[in-house]
Amino acid sequence: MSAAQAIQSINDFVVKFANVNGSGSASANELFARAIIRMGVPVAPRNIFPSNIQGLPTWYEVRVTGEGWLGARGGCDMMVAMNPQTWDRDVAAIDPGGYLFYDCTKPMPRSKFRDDITVLGVPLTAMCNAEYSDARQRQLFKNVMYVGALVALLDIDFEATEKLIADRYRGKDKLIDANINALRLGYDYAKKHLPCPIGLRVERSDKVGDWIFIDGNSACGLGAVYGGATVAGWYPITPSTSVIEAFASYCRKYRTDPDNGHARYAIVQAEDELASIGMVIGAAWNGARSFTATSGPGISLMQEFFGLAYFAEIPAVIFDVQRGSPSTGMPTRTQQSDLLACAYASHGDTRHVLLFPEDPYECFTLGAQAFDLADRLQTPVFVLLDLDIGMNERLCKPFDWDDERRYDRGKLMTYEDLEAGKNFGRYLDVDGDGIPYRTIPATHPTKGAYFTRGTTRNAYAKYSETGADYIYNMERLRRKFDTAKDLVPSPIVQKSSQPTRIGAIYYGSTGPAMAEAHALLEADGVHIDIMRVRAFPFCDEVMQFIADHDFVFVVEQNESAQLRTLLINEGEIDPKRLVRVLHYDGSPITARFIATRITEAASERKISPIRKVAP
């Protein structure tokens, strides 16, 4: 292939690593991504992994994006093909003019390659066998070695990479030396035998700034620590498990009593999700901030308890890291398909507060805020993220915290209030906002005790089957939900450069792809205003936004257009005005996908000017 056809791009390309699950490649691949970040160039990496522990193929996709577009891009400019099992499909996946990097220890027949790509071979196995005698070392350092070669090929700063290794293994000098040695071996080989640099290159930039690199689940765990959570009940399920793992590890660090090593938190692995949410509700009833983390199947199991917490008005925080569904679905793929199951969880007339973080920064802030909202509203609050946000490291704004901020424990009737003779009706709407006062068990020896139940009761928590009591309560709950509108985070609007009658609404992990699509469409003369909703109940601005546009695309990652359904149902919107843009194959949505769909739909609706967006 002539060099002219080879893809040439600085700071804008996708490198994909094809590995075998359990081969230790993850940390080497992450090293690659971080090395580029250290050069000030944003990257957006994503894991594509199977639902097993060892042996099956995994991929790690690094989008190098000088512009800072953090959504998935699609396509592949360079394949690092380290898995013989998936060789054929990996080679086929490379964009024309792209690059194939492989271990050339064993000769391969010509038919195994393509004519329209550049092939770059390094005899990794042979080099490792020569250097190391231990089988595990051969495997691990082979990974670091290919990173070394890529550093040379893509013109990544070798010293920055070295420093990264030193930072990572600080205090373990032997490991630092061994890793840098492997890195250098790969680097030197590529420099000597391959045409470095190739057409894809990383050039120093200042686009990363002070941003941090962390996965959403860790940020949720940290948010729970800052939000004051003390009790976590949980049951392992992909992709939510690492929320609890992170909470545990931050708690060990920041919540261990310095004097005696006692824990200022309690984490219990329950026997199932019924028990985990039961513990959360019990703890919250007793005045501790508590939460669980789960995914779709767990949400299904917790339904009866959600109804209890809603009706008995007990705060609880649930992190739902959504995955491919229904049923066991695609456990290691991403989707936004629990929206309706959470919004109206449990039997009867229930509705729940949902928060939609876009990235790790919002996982932290909304995660912490969820505890204030749950206490203030005395109701379950769901933080709905998904695998794409939760299990991938993402560049995001640095976390911040105002030390003046105090936890909002909501309307608590205290010992002093009771002593002063305040009228305590557990389900009495004193302030007109639908939110009653509560007492924590043991507040007062003779006043303030009440009986919590899932059955209907009157405003003073006494069992009642009277219609009027029931209606009083239901109307109050409705009022309370309306109050929530003003408390939840408001939507974020990005206007088009020109006045337009078209809008788009989206949420959560669709954010980065939508922002990029917005720019693509603008450049192509398709003008739309976009709104990212951040919570349910929908604020009035959301309905106003829909009213202000002739029609609105609702962009989301599930098959049945759940956000659209929720908007129609809650806002009594004419369904014709909300146009579905749906992505649900388990991969994260891309800007290309959104821009293409919106362009097509807009042209059907004869919106001008219309030009095709480059695919």
Next chain:
Amino acid sequence: MTYLAKPRLLTADAPRNALGYTRRDYEGAISTLCAGCGHDSISAAIVQACFDLDIEPHRVAKLSGIGCSSKTPDYFLGNSHGFNSVHGRMPSVLTGAALANRNLIYLGVSGDGDSASIGIGQFAHAMRRGVNMTYIVENNGVYGLTKGQFSATADKGSKSKRGVVNSDSPIDLVTLALQLGASYVGRSFSGDKEQLVPLIKGALRHNGPAFIDVISPCVTFNNHAGSTKSYDYVREHNEAVNRVEVILPRDKIETSYPPGSLRRVVQHDGSILHLRKLAEDYDPSDRIGAINYLQGRQALGEIVTGLLYVDSSALDMHSHLNTVEKPLNQLGDAYLCPGSKVLEALNTSLR
């Protein structure tokens, strides 16, 4: 429902406990259960036990599932917070409550359907975890509230009111509790107040999971001939292995028994259990022996009652978790929030 409301009049000479409370201060709302229901006797026993132990009612959290039995927490300890949760899931709610505040007394009340049928999983795991609680199952062998279907504790061969013979094997919650690590296990009969009240008192003063299976006849659906949970049947087959007396540290009285017939157990909190032997060969400190004994006697059709097992050195869930002494629900912002400085350092490590 012929139950008559007791007038809430305080007679000047009503006995008062060390807190100055009378028994009435430990009562709750008027029961709505059927007259003669065993569950009401258990409520009365709980009232008596708390009164005798000078427990401040508001220091008790009473939790239950769903069923006639699970309604009862409304009928005792009116000054305690109560939580009538969902069917079969009281153990997890109680566990969470106990996590939030280690200093309260947790009383779980459940039925045989609630604990052995729908809730067997949660029952088992709460025992395993060592939750510090008193867990009472009011065992009538049927679902009272849904009108008399067999529960999982109904004996094989026992007959329903309509004449149906139960063909499923029963679950014995006492044996299960012993296997799963409960550190105080007893069985009693709602009709035997003398035995039941001290058993509950010992449980309330026990550190760790205390379980009491109380056979509590359902007069409406399971008190006929052919039932093995009727008043008559239980009276005939009741074999008590011991009698318990709870001595508090403040009590100076030493009861005298013939030598060799008394066993003294000092509990974690200093209270002393005096166990008067009724069965010569029974050793309540031997978990495996207890299981064997129970199985053997059950095969003979006996209902073994008494304090069947006690381990006064048991640790509870909070010890396993190494949680702070101060209840988690009372830790202020400063104890919980690491603050902005920590966050800045964390940000740096993430670059």
